[in-house]
Amino acid sequence: MKKILIAILLAAFILAGCGAKPARRSGENQTAAPDYGQNNMAVQDMAVQDARTQAPQEGSKNLPGTIDRKIIKNGTLHLQVNDLKKTETQVFSLIQEYGGYIQSSSSRDENKEVWSEIVARVPSDRFEEFFGRLKQLGRVNYDNISTQDVTEEYIDLSARIKVLKAQEERLIRLLAKAEKIEDLLRIENELTRMRSEIEQLQGRINYLDRATGYSTVNIRIQQQVTAYPETGNAPGNILYKLKDGWITFFNLLIAVVETLAWVSPYIILTAIFTVVYLKYLKKNTGKGA
Numbered sequence: 001m002k003k004i005l006i007a008i009l010l011a012a013f014i015l016a017g018c019g020a021k022p023a024r025r026s027g028e029n030q031t032a033a034p035d036y037g038q039n040n041m042a043v044q045d046m047a048v049q050d051a052r053t054q055a056p057q058e059g060s061k062n063l064p065g066t067i068d069r070k071i072i073k074n075g076t077l078h079l080q081v082n083d084l085k086k087t088e089t090q091v092f093s094l095i096q097e098y099g100g101y102i103q104s105s106s107s108r109d110e111n112k113e114v115w116s117e118i119v120a121r122v123p124s125d126r127f128e129e130f131f132g133r134l135k136q137l138g139r140v141n142y143d144n145i146s147t148q149d150v151t152e153e154y155i156d157l158s159a160r161i162k163v164l165k166a167q168e169e170r171l172i173r174l175l176a177k178a179e180k181i182e183d184l185l186r187i188e189n190e191l192t193r194m195r196s197e198i199e200q201l202q203g204r205i206n207y208l209d210r211a212t213g214y215s216t217v218n219i220r221i222q223q224q225v226t227a228y229p230e231t232g233n234a235p236g237n238i239l240y241k242l243k244d245g246w247i248t249f250f251n252l253l254i255a256v257v258e259t260l261a262w263v264s265p266y267i268i269l270t271a272i273f274t275v276v277y278l279k280y281l282k283k284n285t286g287k288g289a
Contacts, residue, residue, distance in 0.1 A: 070208060072148040073127050073215040081138035084114050084223040090137055091118055091219060098122045098130045100214070118219040127215040134219065141222070150208050157208075161201050168194050 081087040084107075095102060100122030107116040122130045135143065168191065175187045 069149060070151045070154045070212045071124065072150060072208075072211045073124055074146045075127065075131050075215065075217045076142070076144045076220075077131065077134055077140065077217065078142040078220045078222070079134070079138035080141050080222050080224070082223065084116060084221055087137050087221050087223075088116055088118075091120075091134065091221070094130065094133055095120045095122065098126045100130070103216070113222060113224055115220060115222045118221070120217045120219060121214040122217065124212060124215045127217075131217065134217070138221070150212065154205065154208050157201050157205050161198055161205070164194055164198050164201070168198070 079087065088107075092102070100120050103119040103121050105116070105118045108114070131143075131145065171187055171191050171194070175184065175191070178184050178187055
């Protein structure tokens, strides 16, 4: 009788564990395992209902309206500035001031424009203030803020983990009472499956905690390089343009010399081949005469 009772309880826990999966898959489970019967499906539905009702009952603070909502915030900002290095230093100081950190940073100098890209992570509760301070550092070419509310998903995951852990504890007690090797193996397999699912759900919760605890801000800083500095007088500008013209000329001259150096072997080979060929023609022409 004791063995029969253990087998019945183990079967009930297995079915309840399946019911703790996401609601969107319940239809798949119903069609994929019709042999469980209507009573077993009722057990699954009860497990899901427990998962959704037990978590909010832990305290009124977890109810919508009073819970600290889980919001993922991201921002993008493009700034036009006159002094790139100075603005970079100011951005780094702001990140440190607001308790954030630099996730990545890169810069490039191409043509007549230099730019820098910084990906910063700052505490979400200070995101708006930090973003506003950044916008004061230069001319804003583009700015965007996006948010994603993951509160419902977070509550659902927490509830499912609670139910699975309760089932895990009961299975452990059953394992201590099991006598047959067959029962031991079945219980251990179910424990392994259940713990794997708990780890997956906990991993998702950990990700949401990180994503909602810190906001990501993508910052692009651009500096337009002036080809001819403003000197305030025409002669000064002419001198800068004259200097730039000579620089361009010498750069062109260097490019020509480099090109000649690169093709010189081919020119020499062509000249040698031409001389040999002309001598050959001249020799044959003399014999023919």
